[in-house]
Amino acid sequence: MQTTYDQALHNNQFREIITDGKSKRVPTMVYNMFRKNFKEPTTKDGFSEVVKVNFYPSFEKPEHEELYALWVPE
Numbered sequence: 001m002q003t004t005y006d007q008a009l010h011n012n013q014f015r016e017i018i019t020d021g022k023s024k025r026v027p028t029m030v031y032n033m034f035r036k037n038f039k040e041p042t043t044k045d046g047f048s049e050v051v052k053v054n055f056y057p058s059f060e061k062p063e064h065e066e067l068y069a070l071w072v073p074e
Contacts, residue, residue, distance in 0.1 A: 003055045005035055010071045011057075018064050 003011070008031060016025040041050050059065040 001055055002052050005031065007055065011055075014068055014071075017067070 012026050015023050041047055043050060057068060
């Protein structure tokens with residue numbers, strides 16, 4: 001799944017907001033550790049294919065889409 005770091009942080013906060021806190025925000029430290037240690041997979045790792053899929057959000061409610069759209073990536 002392809003997202004930017006900033007978009008991942010936004011999605012994390014958005015998920016917490018629309019669930020009224022039932023889904024707790026993953027600490028930013030976890031994102032930083034993942035980003036620091038992430039090694040993009042390749043076919044040399046034994047995969048027959050590596051497919052990159054762009055992230056496109058879908059929404060259960062129109063107001064969620066409106067709220068999500070308030071975020072403007074830098």
